[in-house]
Amino acid sequence: MSLVSRWFRIPFWQRVLAGFVLGALAGWALGGQAAAWFQPLGTLYVTLIKMIATPLVFFAVINAVASLAGQQSVAALGGRTFAWFAATAALAVGVALAVGWVMQPGLGLGELAVAENYVEKVVPGPVAVLLDVVPANPFAALAEGKILQVIFFAGLVGFALVKLGEKTAKLRALAGEASEVMIQVTRFVLEVTPIGTFGLIAALVGSYGFERLLPLGGFVLALYLACALHIVFVYGGLLLAHGLNPMRFLRGALPAMQVAFVASSSFAALPASLRAATHALGVKQAYAAFAVPLGASIKMDGCGAIFPTLTAMFVAQYFGIELSASQYFVILLASVLGSFGTAGVPGTAMVMATVVLSSAGLPLEGIGYLVAIDRVLDMMRTMTNVTGQVLVPVLVAKETGLLDQAVYDRATGEIGLDDAEPRA
Numbered sequence: 001m002s003l004v005s006r007w008f009r010i011p012f013w014q015r016v017l018a019g020f021v022l023g024a025l026a027g028w029a030l031g032g033q034a035a036a037w038f039q040p041l042g043t044l045y046v047t048l049i050k051m052i053a054t055p056l057v058f059f060a061v062i063n064a065v066a067s068l069a070g071q072q073s074v075a076a077l078g079g080r081t082f083a084w085f086a087a088t089a090a091l092a093v094g095v096a097l098a099v100g101w102v103m104q105p106g107l108g109l110g111e112l113a114v115a116e117n118y119v120e121k122v123v124p125g126p127v128a129v130l131l132d133v134v135p136a137n138p139f140a141a142l143a144e145g146k147i148l149q150v151i152f153f154a155g156l157v158g159f160a161l162v163k164l165g166e167k168t169a170k171l172r173a174l175a176g177e178a179s180e181v182m183i184q185v186t187r188f189v190l191e192v193t194p195i196g197t198f199g200l201i202a203a204l205v206g207s208y209g210f211e212r213l214l215p216l217g218g219f220v221l222a223l224y225l226a227c228a229l230h231i232v233f234v235y236g237g238l239l240l241a242h243g244l245n246p247m248r249f250l251r252g253a254l255p256a257m258q259v260a261f262v263a264s265s266s267f268a269a270l271p272a273s274l275r276a277a278t279h280a281l282g283v284k285q286a287y288a289a290f291a292v293p294l295g296a297s298i299k300m301d302g303c304g305a306i307f308p309t310l311t312a313m314f315v316a317q318y319f320g321i322e323l324s325a326s327q328y329f330v331i332l333l334a335s336v337l338g339s340f341g342t343a344g345v346p347g348t349a350m351v352m353a354t355v356v357l358s359s360a361g362l363p364l365e366g367i368g369y370l371v372a373i374d375r376v377l378d379m380m381r382t383m384t385n386v387t388g389q390v391l392v393p394v395l396v397a398k399e400t401g402l403l404d405q406a407v408y409d410r411a412t413g414e415i416g417l418d419d420a421e422p423r424a
Helices: 004-009 012-030 034-070 074-103 126-132 137-142 148-190 191-207 215-240 247-263 266-280 283-297 303-317 326-343 348-360 362-367 371-400 405-410
Strands: none
Touching: 004 303, 012 034, 012 247, 034 137, 034 148, 034 191, 034 247, 034 266, 034 283, 034 405, 074 215, 074 283, 074 303, 074 326, 074 371, 137 148, 137 362, 148 266, 148 283, 148 326, 191 247, 191 371, 215 247, 215 371, 247 266, 247 371, 247 405, 266 283, 283 371, 303 326, 303 348, 303 362, 303 371, 326 348, 348 371, 362 371
16 A cells, blocks of 8 residues: 555544644744744645635535525525524623633733734724625635625626526536536645645744743633633534534534634635535535635634633723623624624734724723734634534524435544545
8 A cells, every 4th residue: 555545544634633743843843943944835735725715615606506596595594594603603702701700811910011013903884894795896806815705796696597597507507517626626625734734833833932922821721711612512502402413513523623723714714614514514515605605704703702702801801990781791792793794804803802892992902912922812713713614504404404414423524535425
């Protein structure tokens, strides 16, 4: 058996984990030199992922709208998906509040300095954000990777194909074939994940330095704990309530979670998320094709709910401000609605923190204290985002008969080259 064959026989998640561990060791051993040596591997991997994400979404959404027409109400599925987005975000805020109350990460820190690279975020108005969903130039949206605009335009194209019926039968078939081609390209690219993981983690560990974490270690621990509790207990509880095994879900979603953790980008993890939802967890391709990309734009339990809530409590505790009941309610409302209102805006976590602090009347400079450790925070925030982006389509698919229970029950973390039925 060749070395390549042996490599591909190792489960995908184990290959990614090996890349993570080896990358951490290389970064620790080489220190600052690790970034120069290994960052190009990570950069190449992220570039490959971004290369495939936009065309994958474009053709998948066109094919999805054409396939769902006459079978399921797209509007009803969209409404149910949005409802679960909001419900899980509200639960995430509750978890963050509980962790903030217990751990009190803003107390006993002494004098903190605002990070030198901190720039206050300009928060666009809701009308501006809404108008930005409609692309003035759909080709520019495709070129710039503006996922919400791509979804909007692809949805219109899909509805037009359905409306024209048999006149566009060949074009609908072509869109389906193009979607299959992009899925195959995705499988090829995802096989590079272990190498990309190695490069990204080696560069991070080598260049970051633990001294940057020490002053705010309590906040890092609080965020990681809140995200873990949300994934295990909230997501796990919702799965149990739907008659689904949480361990099977985590096994199927693990590759997407791993990509999200190392790349710190829901957009970069999108191909893996879509592949995990369909191939590993049994969500019907036609529904997952628009639900997962939509979630990658607006479903941000880590960045849009947990992080802003903990930041608000951190700032209040640091400055000795006692939050009132009305301020807690404002934090909840701003965190749940704000992620929808800032959809597609770069730097979602910091934008959301700005929105929440402004709404609650808390000092905005408190965000500047956290910028120095943002990369480490973003890893766990993004992994939580992506887990929720896979979870909600699974829940909705279960409720609407779009989940292949047999595939879910034998969920596998294999989302790469092998296109056979998921293995037990």
